Amino acid sequence: MITVAVDAMGGDNAPDEMIKGAVEALAMRSDIAVILVGIESVIREKMKAYSYEESRLRVVPASEVIATEEPPVIAIRTKKDSSIVVGLNLVKKGEADAFVSCGSTGAVLVGGQLIVGKIKGVKRPPLAPLIPTTNGVSLLIDCGANVDARAEHLVQFARIGSIYMEHVIGVKNPRVAIVNIGAEEEKGNALVKETMPLLKECADIHFTGSIEAREIPSGQADVIVCEAFVGNVILKLYEGVGKALIGQMKGAMLSSVRGKLGALLVKPSLKQVMKKMDSSEYGGAPLLGLNGLVVKAHGSSKSKEVKNAIIQCITFKEQNISEKIRESLNQEQNRRNENGV
Amino acid sequence: MITVAVDAMGGDNAPDEMIKGAVEALAMRSDIAVILVGIESVIREKMKAYSYEESRLRVVPASEVIATEEPPVIAIRTKKDSSIVVGLNLVKKGEADAFVSCGSTGAVLVGGQLIVGKIKGVKRPPLAPLIPTTNGVSLLIDCGANVDARAEHLVQFARIGSIYMEHVIGVKNPRVAIVNIGAEEEKGNALVKETMPLLKECADIHFTGSIEAREIPSGQADVIVCEAFVGNVILKLYEGVGKALIGQMKGAMLSSVRGKLGALLVKPSLKQVMKKMDSSEYGGAPLLGLNGLVVKAHGSSKSKEVKNAIIQCITFKEQNISEKIRESLNQEQNRRNENGV
Numbered sequence: 001m002i003t004v005a006v007d008a009m010g011g012d013n014a015p016d017e018m019i020k021g022a023v024e025a026l027a028m029r030s031d032i033a034v035i036l037v038g039i040e041s042v043i044r045e046k047m048k049a050y051s052y053e054e055s056r057l058r059v060v061p062a063s064e065v066i067a068t069e070e071p072p073v074i075a076i077r078t079k080k081d082s083s084i085v086v087g088l089n090l091v092k093k094g095e096a097d098a099f100v101s102c103g104s105t106g107a108v109l110v111g112g113q114l115i116v117g118k119i120k121g122v123k124r125p126p127l128a129p130l131i132p133t134t135n136g137v138s139l140l141i142d143c144g145a146n147v148d149a150r151a152e153h154l155v156q157f158a159r160i161g162s163i164y165m166e167h168v169i170g171v172k173n174p175r176v177a178i179v180n181i182g183a184e185e186e187k188g189n190a191l192v193k194e195t196m197p198l199l200k201e202c203a204d205i206h207f208t209g210s211i212e213a214r215e216i217p218s219g220q221a222d223v224i225v226c227e228a229f230v231g232n233v234i235l236k237l238y239e240g241v242g243k244a245l246i247g248q249m250k251g252a253m254l255s256s257v258r259g260k261l262g263a264l265l266v267k268p269s270l271k272q273v274m275k276k277m278d279s280s281e282y283g284g285a286p287l288l289g290l291n292g293l294v295v296k297a298h299g300s301s302k303s304k305e306v307k308n309a310i311i312q313c314i315t316f317k318e319q320n321i322s323e324k325i326r327e328s329l330n331q332e333q334n335r336r337n338e339n340g341v
Numbered sequence: 342m343i344t345v346a347v348d349a350m351g352g353d354n355a356p357d358e359m360i361k362g363a364v365e366a367l368a369m370r371s372d373i374a375v376i377l378v379g380i381e382s383v384i385r386e387k388m389k390a391y392s393y394e395e396s397r398l399r400v401v402p403a404s405e406v407i408a409t410e411e412p413p414v415i416a417i418r419t420k421k422d423s424s425i426v427v428g429l430n431l432v433k434k435g436e437a438d439a440f441v442s443c444g445s446t447g448a449v450l451v452g453g454q455l456i457v458g459k460i461k462g463v464k465r466p467p468l469a470p471l472i473p474t475t476n477g478v479s480l481l482i483d484c485g486a487n488v489d490a491r492a493e494h495l496v497q498f499a500r501i502g503s504i505y506m507e508h509v510i511g512v513k514n515p516r517v518a519i520v521n522i523g524a525e526e527e528k529g530n531a532l533v534k535e536t537m538p539l540l541k542e543c544a545d546i547h548f549t550g551s552i553e554a555r556e557i558p559s560g561q562a563d564v565i566v567c568e569a570f571v572g573n574v575i576l577k578l579y580e581g582v583g584k585a586l587i588g589q590m591k592g593a594m595l596s597s598v599r600g601k602l603g604a605l606l607v608k609p610s611l612k613q614v615m616k617k618m619d620s621s622e623y624g625g626a627p628l629l630g631l632n633g634l635v636v637k638a639h640g641s642s643k644s645k646e647v648k649n650a651i652i653q654c655i656t657f658k659e660q661n662i663s664e665k666i667r668e669s670l671n672q673e674q675n676r677r678n679e680n681g682v
Contacts, residue, residue, distance in 0.1 A: 071527060134585050144522065147530040181485065181573040186412060189488040189570045214577035217585035229530045230574055232522040236555035237575060241582040244475050244558035245618060252610035262606025269593035269600040277586060 010103020021306025072106030133219030351444020362647025413447030474560030
């Protein structure tokens with residue numbers, strides 16, 4: 001049995017979709033329990049609309065809510081009874097295996113580090129969403145936790161990302177590439193040029209070199225390493241270009257009778273593509289390298305995304321990912337000590 | 342009459358598509374002349390396939406070719422008789438108003454600065470392609486010339502980009518935004534945080550604040566300011582996501598009889614969208630801030646892109662963009678001097 005705490009108050013559609021998603025997750029899997037964290041009276045009232053196994057769904061009260069625009073560090077320090085702080089404390093105390101939130105990204109990232117804490121040896125915990133590609137999914141690491149990262153951080157991202165893709169997603173010997181502006185050796189900014197030789201030296205990862213942004217959607221790498229500013233741009237542009245293209249196509253098709261008829265016929269095919277290329281199908285983004293699992297899902301998440309984010313926690317826990325990250329970093333430290341680095 | 346020198350040897354489809362594009366441009370506009378630069382015997386042989394007004398198409402021989410993988414600075418310094426160096430010298434000497442190349446981006450950028458030279462006051466000439474949006478085009482500035490830019494460079498990009506959008510594209514009082522990872526004031530990396538207040542102080546541009554990558558495709562800003570690494574990622578991901586989505590849709594539609602029938606019906610609508618969202622429709626990317634116009638078009642350009650890149654040079658020349666950039670930077674310098682900065 002795995003226990004997932006869910007921030008019932010975070011996100012554009014809280015608390016309704018959070019509660020619905022939790023109930024859906026419980027119905028789908030019998031090996032999970034959910035703790036809804038938030039304003040108890042509101043949650044209890046909404047829960048009345050659903051039927052669920054009562055022993056697997058409980059409420060832990062939290063009287064405050066952290067808004068998206070609040071400065072994260074201050075919010076985490078002052079709102080001790082917020083759903084995010086209370087939820088993260090459940091993970092810290094071992095009462096929950098994971099915490100899922102659709103609320104303030106900044107607060108979840110800061111709170112994850114301050115409350116749940118980093119695995120010994122982890123320099124900066126990366127936020128690593130899965131992005132859909134034409135032949136599966138890739139892990140984009142890092143996407144928001146650490147702007148202005150250094151080379152040593154990127155090397156850890158590569159290691160941690162490899163472990164995640166291999167053990168949670170099941171990709172054997174995942175291909176790791178660094179985002180760059182060209183394939184040639186001399187290309188790149190200072191950070192990429194510094195990181196490249198360090199990645200080449202890592203015997204424990206399958207580093208394949210540079211990846212240009214245009215190759216990302218066709219799945220040319222399993223683990224895509226970049227610093228958070230670039231990762232965030234990639235993640236959001238992915239969403240933006242897709243949305244714009246689909247919108248334009250719909251508009252164009254519906255502007256003529258011929259197009260409208262065609263649209264009816266191609267609808268099932270397009271739906272299938274949309275589902276495949278829709279990142280919400282793949283749950284939230286885990287904040288990796290912590291002493292417990294913290295998952296940040298999209299602020300606009302509906303029950304489906306919440307359910308997927310909860311389900312995703314099962315493999316993470318089963319595969320003991322935090323322990324594997326700890327071991328990998330330990331081994332690396334030992335290698336460095338032996339070599340007198 | 343405007344004279345455009347075209348690198349006949351640069352790009353995946355050289356020299357055939359370069360020559361074809363030049364001939365097409367001549368047929369479209371009577372106020373331009375084209376100089377094809379490259380290996381004379383090869384060009385003359387290929388030219389036989391076309392009819393054109395001979396007084397407006399001439400060949401200037403260049404015996405060498407710079408390959409994409411050559412280190413740019415060395416290539417420009419040693420291959421004095423390459424099509425890129427010879428073409429850029431035509432601009433320097435005033436024999437051509439502009440130079441268009443689909444060859445090595447690095448060599449064009451380095452050569453543009455070393456041979457044609459920067460406008461006095463320009464710190465780093467940015468490469469600024471137009472990208473299609475759902476309601477027109479936006480200028481993405483900078484996209485490849487200057488990795489690891491500083492705040493003062495980004496401020497110049499904003500000014501130069503405003504001038505380009507206003508006078509070449511005809512957008513009145515263009516909205517300028519800086520690429521960021523969130524709309525909140527405290528978000529961003531060190532570079533963005535440093536640049537933001539400087540942009541706010543610019544009285545001569547219409548600065549609207551941060552733009553998240555997801556808002557770019559819907560045309561939320563006319564001039565999108567970013568450093569080159571991020572710009573390059575945006576440009577290439579734009580292309581990659583579009584290609585992947587279209588490919589997936591085609592595959593899905595053609596996998597069933599119903600889909601195939603629908604595909605026939607929606608084809609004209611989709612073609613219309615493809616044309617609108619296809620960046621090759623908008624010519625090449627100008628390298629702005631030089632004492633003359635240098636345009637870098639995509640390495641995979643066909644005759645259509647070459648033609649569009651040539652045509653684009655007309656407005657640039659007519660509007661005297663280099664002079665306007667010079668004036669704008671002069672005025673800014675005078676303001677700074679008056680304020681004793």
